Amino acid sequence: MARAATTSDPFNAVAEPRRRQILTFLAADERDVSEIVVAVGLDQPSVSKHLGVLRRVGLVRVRRNGRHRLYRTNAAALKPVHDWTETFERLWRHQLERVKERAESQMNPKPPSQ
Template sequence: MFLIMARAATTSDPFNAVAEPRRRQILTFLAVGERQVGEIVAAIGLDQPSVSKHLGVLREVGLVHVRRNGRHRMYRTNAEAIRPLHEWTGSFERHWRHQLNRIKERAEEQMRSRSAAGLNASKEKP
């Protein structure tokens, strides 16, 4: 079917879908509650067709849910679909905590060696 893969489709998974800043904006805007497309257009400051297309992508990966209400469509963020991203990034949490600890430890060691070298010569003012 595909000979070469230029780049993964934005519709293939949430990771690709949220790579687009406007879509992240939309998700944040729709997280607080249901909004119709016109409201999103007004809030994001993008033309209506573009917003509809972004919503289409978000729909395909399940990041938003839609409900028809007369001639309006009420969109809302499906936070559940964002959870896998949170969990993947969270798998690195212990590593950044570890990195921070190393930095802190080095800083403390510097403090100690400095005060040991200068004794009370570096007290209060340089």
């Protein structure tokens, strides 16, 4: 089989750097498409397609205002990604602690325990 559809879930949606860039850009305020086009430096149809993907997985919300469409990030849809990585947080904290301990024992060496 080929690669899974990027439209299927937030993990795939945020795998694309441009889409992460868009989500960051839309995190603070709502913006229309032309502003996003300027911000990411792609042409308009490409941006619209990225917005389509983000829309389908619920990562952005749209509101019409006359001819403009105002997009904004729907951060809640990122929670599954955050939660999944969170389950590994304890592991890397342990790991970093071990690294830190090793560094400290280098600075202030203890004799090897018999």
